[in-house]
Amino acid sequence: MAQRDRVSTDSISDKLAAFLDAVCRFLLVVGGLAALAGIAFVIYNYNAGSGSPALEAQAKQNITNFGHLALLGLTAVALAVTYLQWGEEVLGPLLIIAWAAFFFSPMYLPSIMGSPPMNAAGQNALDALQKASIPLGVIGLIDVILDVINRVKVSVREGSRADQLKYGKGVKEEKDIRNVILGKCWQLPYCRKFVRERCPIYHAHRTCWKERVGCMCDESVIRHAMEGRIIPSDSNAAAKLIPKDTKLTAEQKAERCRQCVIFNEHQKHKYKVAMPVAIGGMAGIYVLFHQPLAEGVQGAIADIDKLVGRATLRQDQQTSQSSGDLARTGLGGGDVAFNEVILVALLLVVLAYIIRLIEYMFFKAKV
Ligand code: SF4
Incomplete structure (x- = not known):
């Protein structure tokens, strides 16, 4: 009876997994198409309506509508990819990179789009791209955090992989x-x-x-x-x-x-001690060095902006316009909340890689 119950539970969970898999594949395709269409039309309307208030108002409306489409599409893609590729180490970092590519578009898009100088529709287009990218960044960061939590739980419980153990394997x-x-x-x-x-x-x-x-x-x-x-x-x-x-x-x-299973247990202990030290150390760095870190984030973004300007031979007028765009992102303009989000996200990503390094040291290199 118990076995029959278990078989029926297994078959329900298999069916649910197959259903979710199909839903996510559908979301990936439809969301991908919606995101592509939304982004393409936002960029298409970037320079629209210059010199005509009526056309410019129409372009802004189009950008708002297609911006929403891009936002929904990218949200669907990020959720679907997260479900379908769960457990892949690069999942979270790739989503964060995709977010950064959209979010920092004010740095390079005005140069790519060239003349005429950006009008109000162009400003709206940059806003729309940044807003549409937010789910990629948020879901990517959540993926990184959940992946780290998952790895820590497995490492604390098991330490080295079972196939790396030869002496004392299976000893109770x-x-x-x-x-x-x-x-x-x-x-x-x-x-x-x-x-x-x-x-x-x-x-x-x-x-x-x-x-x-x-x-x-x-x-x-x-x-x-x-x-x-x-x-x-x-x-x-x-x-x-x-x-x-x-x-x-x-x-x-x-x-x-x-x-050896005994040495592996010893390594697990080192790991358990190193983890709170790493997390506490990162929290301490955030509190003690908050000011220079926040300034460092702003400085780094400004340097990237200058580099991109040089690489794309940006004209003076466009440079100042882009600097305005940069300020608009809050990175160069002192938007405290935004700087804080970027700083915390960066520290979390650094912490995730420190945790990986600790795992490598204690469970692979076994120092
Ligand atoms: S003291 Fe160490 S080596 Fe001796 S039996 Fe115990 S675990 Fe093994």
Whole structure:
């Protein structure tokens, strides 16, 4: 009965997944077409109506309507791509890059569109493109954050991937031992009581990963425990009984540690300590260096604007016009709320990559 219930639940969730998949593919196509049409017509109306107030009013109305179409289309595309490509590392960063391309269009679009000088319709077109891109940035940032949270949860639970473990794979956690954070090997849950009591590493108060030999990789440790070998309680005397493997090189022994469930647990502890340090450190940097960081964001945007101006041989008139556009974005014009959003988004993205680096260090390079 329970199995039949489970089968029927599985089939309902399969059907729901197939339905959502079909909906998202539909949204991707329809949203993509709507976004393309909306963006194309917004740009088409960029220079429209110069010299004629009636035509200019019509162009502005068109831009508003097609801007809404682009906004809806890009929202649908961002949601659909998020569902269809969930778990892909580049998903969030790519959406953020797409957002940036639209959002910073005031830097390059006036140069591309050339003369006549931008009129009110052009201003509205730039506004419409920026507004339409917001869902890409917001959904991209949410994707990055959720991806990081997901990775952290898996890393805290599992550490290294199971296929990287060779020694002690499948060994159950012991219940009699407290899992001491950053503890020695005998303070971790894979130290088995019957081995520990006769283990020279335990009695010497050392750790197996420092000695490069232990109960998971050296059979003599287990054999001596099974034989009931008595280990002196004096730590110096016990240390003399720690097995020495002379057949393997130091690097081979280090590699053996990297494949051991006990060392993996030790790495998980380092990760658990490093994570709050990274998050707290980033929060501290934001609070302590807020002023220079905010100025740095503004300065960087202004530098990019100058570079783009030089690359596109922007005329003086267009340069000043673009500087006005830049100010309009708030980046050069002191729009505090906007600068804050950009700064927080940048710090979150940097934090996401720091977390990846920490993962790499502890679960791949295993330092
Ligand atoms: S080597 Fe193994 S048995 Fe010995 S103390 Fe470390 S974890 Fe426990």
